[in-house]
Amino acid sequence: MTAPSRNALVPFVSVDNMMRLVLHIGVERMMVELAAEIEADFRRWPLFDKTPRVASHSDIGVIELMPTSDGETYGFKYVNGHPSNMKKGLQTVTAFGLLADVATGYPLMLSEMTILTALRTAATSALAAKWLAPKGATTMAMIGNGAQAEFQALAFKAVCGVTEVRLYDIDPAATAKCARNLAGRGLTVVSCRSAEEAILGAQIITTCTADKQLATILTDNMVGSGVHINAVGGDCPGKTELHRDILLRSEIFVEYPPQTRIEGEIQQLTADHPVTELWQVMTGAAPGRSTAKAITLFDSVGFAIEDFSALRYVHSRLRASGLFQDLDMIADPDDPRDLFGMILRAQAELAA
């Protein structure tokens, strides 16, 4: 059949090419660059279309669509969250996403986003900590050592200067995997046997566990003053990680309140409990940490603008890297109104 026209082709970044891109740029450099891209977009926050993500829940998981636009470029991500997948040999979180040109509605790029989500989540976490963590923080507890864990550890090293990570997971095999993957990367890695042991001496506590229930990974008595909590795993209605009393003692920072009030740790609080939007700290419109002794909490759920930033970052490096394949994705007849004729011409060509 006649080859597809230029307009028909959409660059596609496969998992294979995403891995090549990460290796080509380097994980830590990519974290720093992604964090900068996300911060630049957070600084122009009011300009974006924003909506809580569209979630389809089942008893064992969720499938979500996350759209946004800056008026020139549109992006969306498809993502799932299925904590029980791991026992079936499947990922808890998988994703793919698309960028499109607002002027024509034509797609600009389709991309794998399972790896990109791990990168952008870690870059966002580290970026929030850069603004909120106590000064000079060098030690991080990492509770939950699954798919996201190494990305989190390396982002905090690259963006915040963390030098020691203290690992804990209810499954020692996950901790062993994480410690193995982080070996030789310039971090002191300490494997711990309890969450209490992991948070000893840590100025930053990351919780990144997966359980579709109201879990209590940290209780109130475990958290002292002057720490920053990066709560990543509570990101669905009925799925939280922190005891409510910790929230009541914390200065709480969120991405997009209408989404976080449904999905984040703050679903445990009243709808009018004060929270600060992270973008406002970056623009100076709102204060960050109030004192060295305060507990700051980044109640992370993952917002569409972070995926948009990550997709644009990948898109901007496509032509130079060549790490994509063209997909014949958009039907493009010579006469735009003759879509049916395009099928007839294909039929004639196939019959010839």
Ligand SMILES: NC(=O)c1ccc[n+]([C@@H]2O[C@H](COP(=O)([O-])OP(=O)(O)OC[C@H]3O[C@@H](n4cnc5c(N)ncnc54)[C@H](O)[C@@H]3O)[C@@H](O)[C@H]2O)c1
């Ligand atoms: N906020 C965001 O932007 C964002 C982005 C991606 C993923 N997530 C969430 O982060 C979480 C982790 O994702 P993942 O891909 O690493 O999942 P994963 O299933 O690969 O790993 C989760 C780990 O948590 C451990 N765990 C479960 N309960 C625990 C407990 N009580 N104490 C200690 N460890 C425990 C499990 O053994 C497992 O190793 C998920 O809940 C996911 O939905 C959030």
